[in-house]
Amino acid sequence: MPEISRFLGMIIVMYYQEHNPPHFHVRYNEHRAAISIKDLVLLKGKLPTKVLGLAIEWAGLHQQELLENWALAKEFHGLHPIAPLE
DSSP, X not given: OOEEEEETTEEEEXXXXXXXXXXXXXXXXXXXXXXXXXXXXXXXXXXXXXXXXXXXXXXXXXXXXHHHHHHHHHXXXXXXXXXXXX
């Protein structure tokens, strides 16, 4: 699972040849979640409310980069790191 960013205890990953809709995964301690890139909504899993808000804020700032990585992952190409939330 290629890591594309890490910040505030969150690890953001994207899997190769994943199912639609385009999304990324967030790991935070024992919590796991999948978030839609286009709609910025929780698709699966659970995160603490504050962590979910920060993950969505970050994704909103980097939507285009996430979509580019999604396209790369669909073709098994290396993914590009994305700047953390500051």
